[in-house]
Amino acid sequence: MNIGQAVIEALESLNANKMRSGLTILGIVIGVAAVIAMLAVGSGAQNTITGSISGLGSNLLFVFRGGNDDVRNPQPLTRGDAEAIADPFQAPSVALVAPYISSNLSVTFSGESINSSINGVTPEYLEVRNYSLLEGDFISEENILGRGSVAVIGVEVADKLFGHRDGLIGETLRIEGQPFRVIGVLTPRGGGAFGSEDNIVVIPFSTAQSRLIRRSSDRVDFILVQVISADLVNQASEEISQILRARHRTDLGADDFQIFSQQDFVATAQSITNVLTIFLGGIAAISLLVGGIGIMNIMLVSVTERTREIGLRKAIGARKRDILVQFLTESSLLSMFGGILGIGLGWSIAYIVGLIAAANNTELIPVVGLDAILLATIFSTAVGLFFGIYPANRAANLQPVEALRHE
Amino acid sequence: MNDWVIETRNLKKIYKMGEVEVRALDGVDLNIERGSIVSIMGPSGSGKSTLMNLLGCLDRPTEGDYILDGVQVSQMNDDQLAAARNHMVGFVFQSFNLLSRQTALANVELPLRYGGITKGRKQKAIEALNSVGLGDRVTHRPTELSGGQQQRVAIARALINDPAIIMADEPTGNLDSKSGKEIMDLILSLNKTRKTTIIIVTHDQSIASQTQRIINLSDGKVVGEEVPA
Ligand SMILES: Nc1ncnc2c1ncn2[C@@H]1O[C@H](COP(=O)(O)OP(=O)(O)O)[C@@H](O)[C@H]1O
Ligand SMILES: [Mg+2]
Numbered sequence: 276m277n278i279g280q281a282v283i284e285a286l287e288s289l290n291a292n293k294m295r296s297g298l299t300i301l302g303i304v305i306g307v308a309a310v311i312a313m314l315a316v317g318s319g320a321q322n323t324i325t326g327s328i329s330g331l332g333s334n335l336l337f338v339f340r341g342g343n344d345d346v347r348n349p350q351p352l353t354r355g356d357a358e359a360i361a362d363p364f365q366a367p368s369v370a371l372v373a374p375y376i377s378s379n380l381s382v383t384f385s386g387e388s389i390n391s392s393i394n395g396v397t398p399e400y401l402e403v404r405n406y407s408l409l410e411g412d413f414i415s416e417e418n419i420l421g422r423g424s425v426a427v428i429g430v431e432v433a434d435k436l437f438g439h440r441d442g443l444i445g446e447t448l449r450i451e452g453q454p455f456r457v458i459g460v461l462t463p464r465g466g467g468a469f470g471s472e473d474n475i476v477v478i479p480f481s482t483a484q485s486r487l488i489r490r491s492s493d494r495v496d497f498i499l500v501q502v503i504s505a506d507l508v509n510q511a512s513e514e515i516s517q518i519l520r521a522r523h524r525t526d527l528g529a530d531d532f533q534i535f536s537q538q539d540f541v542a543t544a545q546s547i548t549n550v551l552t553i554f555l556g557g558i559a560a561i562s563l564l565v566g567g568i569g570i571m572n573i574m575l576v577s578v579t580e581r582t583r584e585i586g587l588r589k590a591i592g593a594r595k596r597d598i599l600v601q602f603l604t605e606s607s608l609l610s611m612f613g614g615i616l617g618i619g620l621g622w623s624i625a626y627i628v629g630l631i632a633a634a635n636n637t638e639l640i641p642v643v644g645l646d647a648i649l650l651a652t653i654f655s656t657a658v659g660l661f662f663g664i665y666p667a668n669r670a671a672n673l674q675p676v677e678a679l680r681h682e
Numbered sequence: 683m684n685d686w687v688i689e690t691r692n693l694k695k696i697y698k699m700g701e702v703e704v705r706a707l708d709g710v711d712l713n714i715e716r717g718s719i720v721s722i723m724g725p726s727g728s729g730k731s732t733l734m735n736l737l738g739c740l741d742r743p744t745e746g747d748y749i750l751d752g753v754q755v756s757q758m759n760d761d762q763l764a765a766a767r768n769h770m771v772g773f774v775f776q777s778f779n780l781l782s783r784q785t786a787l788a789n790v791e792l793p794l795r796y797g798g799i800t801k802g803r804k805q806k807a808i809e810a811l812n813s814v815g816l817g818d819r820v821t822h823r824p825t826e827l828s829g830g831q832q833q834r835v836a837i838a839r840a841l842i843n844d845p846a847i848i849m850a851d852e853p854t855g856n857l858d859s860k861s862g863k864e865i866m867d868l869i870l871s872l873n874k875t876r877k878t879t880i881i882i883v884t885h886d887q888s889i890a891s892q893t894q895r896i897i898n899l900s901d902g903k904v905v906g907e908e909v910p911a
Pocket of ligand 1: 705724732
C-alpha cells in the first residue's frame with residue numbers, strides 16, 4: 276500500500292469516530308496552542324524590553340551603587356561623585372552627567388490624586404534622556420540653586436489630573452501636600468522597560484533631596500552619564516571607574532559600584548526573557564505531552580476494537596509493515612491536525628494578549644515566528660508518531676490466527 | 683502422475699499450555715489434487731480449524747512439511763507468509779469478515795492493494811463482483827447487504843488474486859438454508875468453471891456430500907476418507 280492510500284484509509288477511519296478523533300485532536304490543539312502562545316508572548320516581551328532599552332541611546336552609561344556579592348558596605352553614590360565624573364580633566368570622554376533620585380509619591384490637583392514617579396534631576400537630564408517638551412521649559416540651573424518648587428510633568432499626569440495636556444503652565448499641583456508650579460509638559464514616550472515614562476513628575480534635584488525624597492549626605496539613586504560618542508563608551512567607563520575607586524578608596528578588584536551600558540542592559544534583559552520564554556514554553560510543552568498520551572490511549576483502544584479487522588487484513592496479505600503504517604498514519608494525522616489547529620489557536624491567543632496589553636498601555640506585540648510554527652508542527656507530529664509507535668507495534672505484531680478469533 | 687496443489691508430511695501443531703501439551707494436529711499426511719473440491723469434517727476440537735490455518739498460511743506448523751503449489755511454506759518468515767496468503771490463498775469465513783466502513787468494491791479490492799497492484803484494480807474488482815452476481819451492488823456497504831450477499835462479496839475478495847486454493851471455514855454456518863444453498867452452489871460452480879481448488883470445513887453432512895472427497899479428522903489425525911456417491 277502506498278502512503279496516499281494509507282492516508283485516505285486513515286482519514287476514513289478517523290472520520291468514522293468523529294467524536295473520539297475530535298477529542299483526541301483537542302488535546303494536541305491545547306498543547307500546541309499553549310506552546311505557540313507562550314513563545315509568541317515571550318519573544319514579544321523580549322522585543323519590547325530590548326527595544327525600549329535600545330531607545331536609551333548607545334552612548335549612555337548607568338552608574339549604580341554596589342559591587343559584586345563579596346563587597347561589603349558599598350558606599351553610596353553622591354552628588355560629589357557626579358560632579359567629579361563631570362570634570363572634563365578627570366573624565367575627558369564624558370559629555371554630560373545627570374544624577375538621579377526617585378520615589379513614588381502622591382500628586383494631587385483640586386481633589387484628583389494619583390501616584391507618580393517623582394524624579395529629582397538636574398538640567399542635564401533633559402538631553403541625557405533625550406526628552407523633549409510639548410510646552411514650557413525644563414528644570415533650569417536657577418531652579419536647582421534656588422530649590423525651586425517647580426515641576427515638569429508627563430502627559431499621563433496631565434491627563435489624569437487636569438484632563439488635558441495644554442495650557443497647564445502656571446498651574447499648581449501638590450506633591451505630598453507641598454505646592455509645585457508646573458513649568459513644562461513632556462512629550463509622550465509610552466511604556467518602557469522602566470514602567471510608564473509618562474506617569475512622571477520631574478523636579479529640581481535639590482528640591483527633591485531637601486523636601487521630598489530625604490536621602491542622607493547628598494545620596495543619589497544612580498548617575499546617568501552621556502559619553503561623547505558611542506565608540507568611547509568603554510573608555511568613559513574606565514575613566515569613571517578610576518574616579519570612583521579613588522573617591523571611595525576601594526580595595527583593588529573590590530569596586531563598590533557598577534557601570535552598565537545599553538548593551539549590558541540588553542544582554543541582561545535578553546537572558547532573563549530567554550529563561551522566561553523557555554520556562555513558559557516548557558510548561559506548555561508538558562500539556563503537549565499530555566495530548567500525546569491521549570493519542571496513545573485512544574490508539575490502544577482502537578487497536579483492541581479492531582483486532583478482528585487487523586486479523587482479516589493480515590489474512591488477505593497485509594504485512595506487519597502495512598499494519599504499522601496504517602496505525603502510525605492515523606496517530607500522526609491526529610497530531611498533525613491538532614498541530615495545525617493549535618498553531619491557529621495559539622496565534623489567536625497571542626494576538627488577543629497583544630490587544631489586552633495595548634489596552635493597558637503596555638507595548639507588547641507577540642511574535643509568532645516561523646521557527647515556532649516549524650517547531651510546533653514537527654514536535655506535534657513527532658508526538659503523534661512517538662505515542663503511536665507502541666499501539667501500532669502492538670497491532671502489527673498480532674498473530675493473524677489469534678486476531679481472527681478475537682470477539 | 684498426480685498434480686498435487688497441497689502436500690503435507692507429518693504435519694504437527696502442538697500447543698503447550700504450561701505442563702500440558704495439546705496436540706491440535708498430530709501428524710497429518712495429506713495430498714490434495716489441483717482443481718478438486720474437498721471437505722474436512724470431524725467433531726469439535728478435532729483440529730479442523732488448526733489444519734485450515736496451516737493450509738491457509740496463517741500459522742506455521744510445530745513440525746512437518748507443507749508444500750503449497752510447489753512452494754515449501756513451513757519455514758517461511760512472517761512477510762513471506764503474508765505474501766503467500768495474498769497470492770496463493772483466498773479465505774471465506776463463517777462470519778464474512780468484511781470491513782464494515784468500506785464499500786463492496788473496496789473490500790474486494792483490498793487484497794490487490796496489499797499485493798502492491800496499482801493498475802486496473804477497480805476493473806478487476808468489478809469483474810470479481812460480477813462473477814459472484816453482485817455487479818449491481820458495487821457501492822453498497824456490508825450493512826446494506828444481506829448475509830448471503832455479504833458472503834458473495836467475501837468470495838469475490840477470495841477470488842480476486844486468482845489463488846491456488848480457497849479455504850472456506852463453515853462458509854454457510856451463519857446463513858439461512860436458502861442463501862446457504864446459493865452460496866454452496868456458487869462455490870461449486872467456481873470450482874467447475876475456474877478450476878479453483880477449494881477446501882471446505884463443515885459440520886454439515888449434506889454440504890460435505892456435494893464435494894469430491896471428504897477427509898475425516900479426529901484428535902488431530904486423519905482417521906478416514908470417503909468419496910461421496
Ligand atoms: N491457540 C490455542 N492454544 C491452545 N490450544 C488450542 C489453540 N487453538 C486450538 N487449540 C486446541 O487444539 C485443538 C483443536 O482445535 P481446533 O483446530 O480449533 O478444532 P476444531 O476447529 O476442529 O473444533 C482443541 O483441543 C483446541 O482446544
Ligand atoms: Mg473450528
